[in-house]
Amino acid sequence: MSDKSHPSGTDALYLGELELLVLLAVLRLGADAYGVTVAQILYEQTGREFRLGTIYKTLSRLEDKRYVTSHEGEPSAERGGRRKRLYRVEPLGASAVSQALERVKRLSRGIARELEAL
DSSP states (O other): OOTTBOTTSSBOOOOOHHHHHHHHHHHHHGGGOSHHHHHHHHHHHHSOOOOHHHHHHHHHHHHHTTSEEEEEEEEOGGGTTOEEEEEEEOHHHHHHHHHHHHHHHHHHTTOHHHHHHO
């Protein structure tokens, strides 16, 4: 089996850990997903802090892969009239998340006994 092949024979859509976390955050946030809210939800849900530059670089990479798209939102008073760049997950990105979660489920099936034994 090649590195890019899924056990079912279809090409897998691979994600790094941070890409997966960012996609999950964007999915959870829906229409309110932009760099600051992605960083906030990642901190709330994982306890890990990420620099905004890291979040935006990851979002840009995901956009290059066509996993997310972005658009400028309306100007907001809280940002001094500046617009936010809002992100949403595209079907290809949703497929990548589904595949990644399925791989983790498959790999972790039955592992509880081994963890308890340590």
